[in-house]
Amino acid sequence: MTRPRTLVAAVAAASLALGAAATAPAAFAAPPGWNTPAPVVTRAGLDPALVAGRGADVAFLEQEAENAVTDGTVIGPGREAYTIEAEASGRSAVRLTPGQYVEFTLPAAANALTVRYSIPDAPGGGGLTAPLTVQAGPHTATMQLTSQYAYLYNQYPFTNDPDAGLLHPDWWVAECGCVPAATTPSFEPAAPFRPMKFYDEQRLLLHKTYKAGDKVRLTASADVPWTVIDLVDTELVGKPVVVKKAANVVDFGADPSGRRDSADAFDAAIAAAKQRGQVVYVPQGEFRVERHIVVDDVTIRGAGTWHTKVFGSEVALAEPAADGSTHTGVGFYGKDAADGGSTDVHLSGFSIIGDVRERIDTDQVNAIGGAFHDSSFSDLYIQHTKVGMWFDGPMSDVTVERNIIVDQIADALNFHIGVTDSVARHNFVRNSGDDGLAMWAESQGGTTLTNARNTFERNTVQTPNLANGIAIYGGTDNTVAGNLVADTIREGSALHAGSRFGAHPFAGTLIFRENTTVRAGTRELNWNIGLGSLWVYALEGSISGVHVTGDHYLDSTYNAIMLVSEWGVKDLYSMTDVSFADVRVDGTGTSVLSARVKGEASFQNVDARNVGAVGINNCGSFGFPPTGSEFSVADLGGNDGGGTTGPWMAAWELPNTITCHDRPPVVAPPAPTPWP
Structure with a gap:
């Protein structure tokens, strides 16, 4: 799954500090009855009228942070690669220092939000974590932010180490207009070299439904020197979907608390469902799965992507697999194309959350993989895998629809x-x-x-x-x-x-x-x-x-x-x-x-x-x-x-x-x- 490419670069950033930008007006608590700014709903950072009828129909409404009320600093617009504003939706975002906030007005009733954000990397790489205070009406919740899945550096296939020297000193490097290994003295760029992939996102179910016009305020923590908020998606999430006449994975030993690995229970439920002519049901809960689940001639349904989460760590293999993989992890795979692939597979209604933090092109650590015929993949939420869905044919008559795929390494x-x-x-x-x-x-x-x-x-x-x-x-x-x-x-x-x-x-x-x-x-x-x-x-x-x-x-x-x-x-x-x-x-x-x-x-x-x-x-x-x-x-x-x-x-x-x-x-x- 490698596509070698000649890398290009802007002048590398000497540090990850954010540059100066215009300061947005400070907000204040408006007395009841005062006019406050109306919410600005966008699609891809634009007035939705400009893109009507194009793009995916989605359940959420997008609001860019630069259009909200804040006492932070608007960064951007900017489009030069290796800068945090260039990776922002609409090419602008809001930078908060500890205690600063950005406040959104709900454009419609909502009980859930997704926050796209960035926080600094650890000095030696590997990421940091920090809380974000979410205040909705009089209620406060905490969203845990992380940069563990962000920050890649250097030349393809990249590294998590901000201090690394050139991965390929024998490649042409645009910054010096040279092949460093052929120069005397050898060119060595300032570290971190070509920082990229600054953003990640988190989802949060609120404890109640809020009406249009209610406020949601995000306040930055003192655990990190800055927090950048790019946007918020808000939506109204329905109750968990229940499928009664099904092979429920919990009945076969799956652990909805996520403490125990449930892979064997998924296999057992799939086998039983095929024998009974039923679907497999994955109810509300968090299910740990740390290897591939092989699927063929089966339908698996969850309670909805906000309610059913299938997740797993990236697991190092004792020795490389036949396909060259050095790791495995959570994923639903069809049979290999050489074996005819899988047929009549239908997956829907759950999240697949991986743990991939580096790009290793030989690794099969995708959410969906393999070959399929007459199959469908719908209403899934996929995050932090290598590739959301990588299909190796020959295969035919596959439908992939209404999925959300974010924060992939590839x-x-x-x-x-x-x-x-x-x-x-x-x-x-x-x-x-x-x-x-x-x-x-x-x-x-x-x-x-x-x-x-x-x-x-x-x-x-x-x-x-x-x-x-x-x-x-x-x-x-x-x-x-x-x-x-x-x-x-x-x-x-x-x-x-x-x-x-x-x-x-x-x-x-x-x-x-x-x-x-x-x-x-x-x-x-x-x-x-x-x-x-x-x-x-x-x-x-x-x-x-x-x-x-x-x-x-x-x-x-x-x-x-x-x-x-x-x-x-x-x-x-x-x-x-x-x-x-x-x-x-x-x-x-x-x-x-x-x-x-x-x-x-x-x-x-x-x-x-x-x-x-x-x-x-x-x-x-x-x-x-x-x-x-x-x-x-x-x-x-x-x-x-x-x-x-x-x-x-x-x-x-x-x-x-x-x-x-x-x-x-x-x-x-x-x-x-x-x-x-």
């Missing part, structure tokens, strides 16, 4: 090798350590199996702290539709199609339809250019058949669209049959289109505004022939609007005028607004 979900006719929809992903959602049609061992006819639809992906929001690596006739992707941070874009990582070639049509991206596109420091909110990358082969309709690219950090090949293969690979229609671009730091590849693309009814540089940055494949660029743009009509340099698609640019300026000044656009 991907949230990956359809890997020969996954066909499957769909992931209405899933909510935040703070993945690699691609949020990926289809990786890897040609492992020369297999002819490829990913085909799969769909990622109506998902929300926020703040992946490495790589892309949604990535498609090869495959045939796949679709990405109706998704919302926000705040990509480093080495990636919101939407990505890449001929890379040993994937099968793209075939048929890859469709991007009616997606919205927000504050997306990152700076690729090895190239020293900005990526697009949509990034198509021909690294290992030519790409054809990418059709984009109805996408909205909002507040792109650099380009809205980037079509690019690697310098070393720029004369080998091209892009053809690439089209854009009915697309809106609201704000770019640089161009609407940056083309660094040979080939062609067509545009029809692509409207743009607040464009920061020339509309089309056309470098082609850098041959700069007198006949014009090796990349051609076809204007099919209706391409309107522009920005600081005039119309984004100007007649003088067509069809292949060379307008190559890769590093223009970035002009930060205004915040997105409704389209007329």
